[in-house]
Amino acid sequence: MSFSQNDIKFFIGMIPPQSVEDGTVHLIPSFGNIGVIETNEGLVVFDIALRQFARRNFKTLRKITKKPIKYLIFSHGHFDHCYGFEPFISEIKEKGWEMPEIIAHENVYKRFKKYQMLDDYHRWLNAQQFSSVMGRSNDVIEPDKILKPTVMLDGKEPYLFDFGDIEFEVNHDIGETDDSSWLWVPEKELICSGDLMISSYPNVGNPYKVQRYPKRWAIAMENMMEKEAKYIIPGHGKMIEGKENVREVLEITAEAMHFVHDEVVKRLNEGKWFEQIFHEMLEIYPDKFKNHEYLRPLYGCYRFAIHAVYRLYHGWYDTGNPTDLFPARSHEIAQEFLKISKPEEYFNHAKNLLKQQKFQLALHMLDVIIKAEKNVPEELLLDALKIKQEILEQKVEREPSFIVRNILNNGAKRIKSSIKSQKK
Numbered sequence: 060m061s062f063s064q065n066d067i068k069f070f071i072g073m074i075p076p077q078s079v080e081d082g083t084v085h086l087i088p089s090f091g092n093i094g095v096i097e098t099n100e101g102l103v104v105f106d107i108a109l110r111q112f113a114r115r116n117f118k119t120l121r122k123i124t125k126k127p128i129k130y131l132i133f134s135h136g137h138f139d140h141c142y143g144f145e146p147f148i149s150e151i152k153e154k155g156w157e158m159p160e161i162i163a164h165e166n167v168y169k170r171f172k173k174y175q176m177l178d179d180y181h182r183w184l185n186a187q188q189f190s191s192v193m194g195r196s197n198d199v200i201e202p203d204k205i206l207k208p209t210v211m212l213d214g215k216e217p218y219l220f221d222f223g224d225i226e227f228e229v230n231h232d233i234g235e236t237d238d239s240s241w242l243w244v245p246e247k248e249l250i251c252s253g254d255l256m257i258s259s260y261p262n263v264g265n266p267y268k269v270q271r272y273p274k275r276w277a278i279a280m281e282n283m284m285e286k287e288a289k290y291i292i293p294g295h296g297k298m299i300e301g302k303e304n305v306r307e308v309l310e311i312t313a314e315a316m317h318f319v320h321d322e323v324v325k326r327l328n329e330g331k332w333f334e335q336i337f338h339e340m341l342e343i344y345p346d347k348f349k350n351h352e353y354l355r356p357l358y359g360c361y362r363f364a365i366h367a368v369y370r371l372y373h374g375w376y377d378t379g380n381p382t383d384l385f386p387a388r389s390h391e392i393a394q395e396f397l398k399i400s401k402p403e404e405y406f407n408h409a410k411n412l413l414k415q416q417k418f419q420l421a422l423h424m425l426d427v428i429i430k431a432e433k434n435v436p437e438e439l440l441l442d443a444l445k446i447k448q449e450i451l452e453q454k455v456e457r458e459p460s461f462i463v464r465n466i467l468n469n470g471a472k473r474i475k476s477s478i479k480s481q482k483k
């Protein structure tokens with residue numbers, strides 16, 4: 060399965076805005092999307108996207124409508140949904156309008172505080188996860204520049220409000236995060252989902268990020284299904300239109316989340332360790348999920364989701380092998396291997412594996428040489444690094460997931476620069 064640059068374009072919002080319901084409901088595509096509902100008294104806006112997209116989004120909105128923003132709802136506290144507010148707030152101040160009500164789950168504000176505490180770490184981490192779209196910039200968020208919610212919800216009951224003769228219902232469910240809200244607008248038959256729907260396999264089990272919740276995600280999808288909506292404005296990607304499509308997308312996503320959750324749980328109960336569970340899960344992954352347009356591993360992917368379930372219920376000791384409890388340093392292990400067979404033998408063996416397209420096994424063999432670098436002749440080490448770089452690049456070509464591609468590419472680039480510095 061492959062995916063195109065076009066998919067990424069949709070995902071990061073490089074497409075024109077969409078309007079439905081006689082031009083009263085708008086999707087402003089961005090990273091992430093902004094949902095706008097027009098009433099005769101002003102606008103209800105769902106999410107405000109990434110800081111870097113703020114100017115563009117402001118211009119787009121003001122081409123569509125001049126009405127003031129009266130309510131801003133945050134789907135969750137991630138930086139691509141809550142930090143792009145500046146031009147919108149400047150306008151409010153310039154025009155002397157009243158500040159909008161900012162509605163969010165109470166955990167959103169806790170998340171803002173966490174981002175302030177972990178600022179340096181998150182800059183480093185996001186620079187890796189988003190390297191292909193961020194380039195070298197590492198100032199994606201300025202965690203001190205936040206809009207503090209004025210209405211903080213505990214999520215126990217739906218939060219209802221009427222505005223401009225339209226009813227709005229803010230619901231809480233857990234999925235990607237524990238701070239998520241989704242909006243239901245009955246009159247427009249519209250759901251604004253935030254990242255509970257991202258037109259990709261859900262971002263559950265992201266290798267860089269904290270725990271996420273597959274079972275609760277399935278329940279969120281089922282709660283949305285009860286509304287029988289005609290539109291979903293997703294957190295990322297284009298609008299989902301038509302009752303049939305909406306139902307199908309929610310249903311298949313719910314099913315996929317139940318599947319990965321229940322199958323991993325079953326194997327935990329059978330006393331299996333992570334490696335066995337992971338490989339068995341790959342073998343049983345049903346085609347109906349594999350081939351579904353909305354479950355493509357564009358951003359999140361099934362392989363990550365297996366980790367998510369395991370991690371939700373399991374500690375960090377995941378092999379069942381006491382050797383792995385407090386392992387020696389990996390470069391010391393590699394140096395011991397090279398005491399019993401020469402680095403050339405590992406190198407030649409890696410090349411053979413590569414010929415057979417056994418990329419992953421070839422990487423493990425090359426790592427023995429690369430990790431034991433001090434005990435390896437310089438030329439051979441450089442050759443091993445070059446081949447590892449090539450393998451990583453070839454894996455990127457075959458890889459649909461944006462996050463996996465970035466991890467592999469970052470690795471290839473690091474090797475490239477270490478080869479350069481060694482040649483000097």
Ligand SMILES: [Zn+2]
Pocket residue numbers: 091137139140254294295
């Ligand atoms: Zn997002």
